[in-house]
Amino acid sequence: MSKGPQRIRGTQDIWGEEADRFQKVVETFDRVRRLYAFQRVEMPVFEATAVFSRSLGETTDVVAKEMYTFLDRGGDSLTLRPEFTAGLCRAYLSEGWQQLAPLKIATHGSVFRYERPQKGRFRQFHQLDAEIIGAEAAAADVELLVFADQLLHELGIADGVTLQLNTLGDAETREAWRAALVAHFEAHRGDLSEDSLARLDKNPLRILDSKDVRDRPIADSAPAIDDYLSAAAADFFARVTAGLDASGVAWTRNARLVRGLDYYRHTAFEFVTDRLGAQGTVLAGGRYDGLIESLGGPHTPAVGWAAGIERLAMLLDAPAPPQVEAALVPMGEAAEAAAQRILAELRRAGIATDMLFKGNMKKRMAKAAATGARFAVIIGDDELARGQAGLKDLGSGEQQDVALDRLVEALRGR
Ligand code: ATP
Numbered sequence: 001m002s003k004g005p006q007r008i009r010g011t012q013d014i015w016g017e018e019a020d021r022f023q024k025v026v027e028t029f030d031r032v033r034r035l036y037a038f039q040r041v042e043m044p045v046f047e048a049t050a051v052f053s054r055s056l057g058e059t060t061d062v063v064a065k066e067m068y069t070f071l072d073r074g075g076d077s078l079t080l081r082p083e084f085t086a087g088l089c090r091a092y093l094s095e096g097w098q099q100l101a102p103l104k105i106a107t108h109g110s111v112f113r114y115e116r117p118q119k120g121r122f123r124q125f126h127q128l129d130a131e132i133i134g135a136e137a138a139a140a141d142v143e144l145l146v147f148a149d150q151l152l153h154e155l156g157i158a159d160g161v162t163l164q165l166n167t168l169g170d171a172e173t174r175e176a177w178r179a180a181l182v183a184h185f186e187a188h189r190g191d192l193s194e195d196s197l198a199r200l201d202k203n204p205l206r207i208l209d210s211k212d213v214r215d216r217p218i219a220d221s222a223p224a225i226d227d228y229l230s231a232a233a234a235d236f237f238a239r240v241t242a243g244l245d246a247s248g249v250a251w252t253r254n255a256r257l258v259r260g261l262d263y264y265r266h267t268a269f270e271f272v273t274d275r276l277g278a279q280g281t282v283l284a285g286g287r288y289d290g291l292i293e294s295l296g297g298p299h300t301p302a303v304g305w306a307a308g309i310e311r312l313a314m315l316l317d318a319p320a321p322p323q324v325e326a327a328l329v330p331m332g333e334a335a336e337a338a339a340q341r342i343l344a345e346l347r348r349a350g351i352a353t354d355m356l357f358k359g360n361m362k363k364r365m366a367k368a369a370a371t372g373a374r375f376a377v378i379i380g381d382d383e384l385a386r387g388q389a390g391l392k393d394l395g396s397g398e399q400q401d402v403a404l405d406r407l408v409e410a411l412r413g414r
């Protein structure tokens with residue numbers, strides 16, 4: 001094999017059964033988002049770098065280490081989107097979507113992060129994304145969570161995936177909890193990883209989210225937020241959990257769950273499985289009331305989630321491969337010419353059809369069977385002269401002649 005150009009590390013060529021599973025995730029998402037009345041939007045793949053650095057937080061892993069940032073030919077600093085939320089909030093401001101608030105939007109596509117590639121972790125990967133922008137009520141958090149739960153059920157992967165839920169409280173709560181966390185981590189300073197020592201000064205909450213084994217015991221024994229929740233924050237969280245219970249969505253409390261980005265407030269959640277090793281979070285999100293302000297907009301409450309399409313697809317059973325309904329098998333020169341017309345007619349009539357025109361009759365019939373089609377339409381020069389085709393049931397082996405002008409009807413009638 002010649003060694004031509006290679007795929008870039010962390011990117012994927014998705015094909016065959018994997019592409020079918022990927023497609024099933026996207027189709028199911030699109031169907032379910034309609035049930036919840038979310039509008040579809042399409043977003044740019046790159047934004048001004050400041051859109052992400054300001055909103056995600058300069059010290060977050062994504063901004064500090066993972067962004068694909070470059071100067072374009074005009075000298076502007078651009079960044080390939082590492083997530084959707086910040087770009088959607090930018091659009092909310094620049095497109096005047098404020099008038100539409102509360103706005104329920106959904107999108108999906110490629111996102112880019114410079115990470116160490118491994119199973120379930122890529123540099124170009126794909127996310128589903130759903131957001132409600134301009135909604136302060138806990139009902140919005142509930143709606144998004146019930147949507148996510150229904151998506152996982154309709155994908156057939158809800159078993160073995162648990163919803164872990166937490167609140168990060170309001171500003172008052174966060175300050176008090178933060179002080180308690182700093183005291184706890186300071187007491188264990190000597191045992192923390194270098195990364196977490198740096199986080200201790202800038203954003204101690206994020207130590208709770210560390211994947212470093214040295215940090216885990218310290219993070220797991222850290223004070224939970226409950227002792228610091230303000231009455232207002234506790235009330236908001238109670239509304240969210242009551243809504244989930246009323247909607248029949250199972251959840252478990254994880255009082256130490258935080259999210260990797262700075263913009264989260266109140267609700268934070270992850271749908272987690274143990275079937276994907278270290279890459280067990282399939283869908284995650286929360287409330288980000290401060291994000292739009294960090295982009296220079298007015299105070300705007302909002303909540304949303306994103307899911308990794310690849311991770312969801314890895315959990316799926318292989319869907320049935322796409323099947324054609326009819327396989328056209330022309331034999332002879334005149335038949336091959338006529339088959340072009342018949343093929344176009346069948347497809348225009350909405351019958352998925354493939355044509356097999358290589359090899360001897362035996363080879364063609366074997367290939368016809370391999371398409372998974374129920375019927376082969378056999379066109380020989382003799383049949384053609386009579387204005388007919390042979391219709392062969394590939395299951396039973398039965399064959400009968402059908403007039404060409406009744407072919408669509410005959411295929412449909414079964
Ligand atoms: P992780 O902890 O796995 O790095 P994250 O907190 O960085 O995830 P989010 O920013 O919340 O992830 O992105 C939402 C979802 O996108 C994740 O739950 C996961 O399913 C998926 N995801 C994140 N990073 C990657 C990646 N590099 N490759 C594939 N999927 C990813």
Ligand code: MG
Nearest residue numbers: 061062115260
């Ligand atoms: Mg990450």
